Amino acid sequence: MAGTDEDAVAAADDALYVLTAVLLTPAKFPSVLGDDYPEACAALGLAPLADGYGLVLGQDGDGARWTVVVDDVHNASGLRPLLTAIDQFPSARRAAVYSAGADRRDADLIEQGKLLGDAFDRVVLYDDATVRSKRPDGEARALLRQGLAQGSRVKDIQDEPDHGKAIASVLDGIGAGDFALLQSDEAFSGPTIDLVRRWIQQN
DSSP, X not given: OOOOHHHHHHHHHHSOOEEEEEEEOGGXXXXXXXXXXXXXXXXXXXXXXXXXXXXXXXXXXXXEEEEEEEEOOOSHHHHHHHHHHHTTXXXXXXXXXXXXXXXXXXXXXXXXXXXXXXXXXXXXXXXXXXXXXXXXXXXXXXXXXXXXXXXXXXXXXXXXXXXXXXXXXXXXXXXXXXXXXXXXXXXXXXXXXXXHHHHHHHO
16 A cells, blocks of 8 residues: 555654764863863763763654764773763663773773663673783673673673674664763774764665
8 A cells, every 4th residue: 555645754754864963072162262161061961071072963853863972981980970971861771882991900890880780771892902901802891791790770781892893783773762872992982983974874
């Protein structure tokens, strides 16, 4: 049966037709406006990190559809304020792509896993190939898993050592009202942003 004009309009309203990328960094508030960066962060409930934040917002006919945040946090002291900020974004489901990054103490990795497990429904663990590690392959992910197992919220924990595939698995499963945290490599955030850009272009 052929679709009606009303069906076409409804489909168009549901389509992903607006994408907003927000780069919030001190460089966006140069010169005498530099003091506005902490104020802008405070208004969003974010810690004024020196490297700033990258936000990608997807919208459809009903408004905000999903939120993706790219951040390079790799320790518990940075993760706590980030998770506090994430609470400011209403979301039906939360997913995170996360890695240990450079070598850290066992207890630190377990603590990070616990924080993630309390804040996210799904966590995909990967290996950061941009930094050297003395640990055997998979050991850091196993320690993060120990912490995740203590989390109160997480229901789905996956291992995908390849960073790009880990990001793709989260982005391909994102739905209306979802929130995703994509951790960038510790050495450089550019490749993660490029992956998100390509995904946007393809979708």
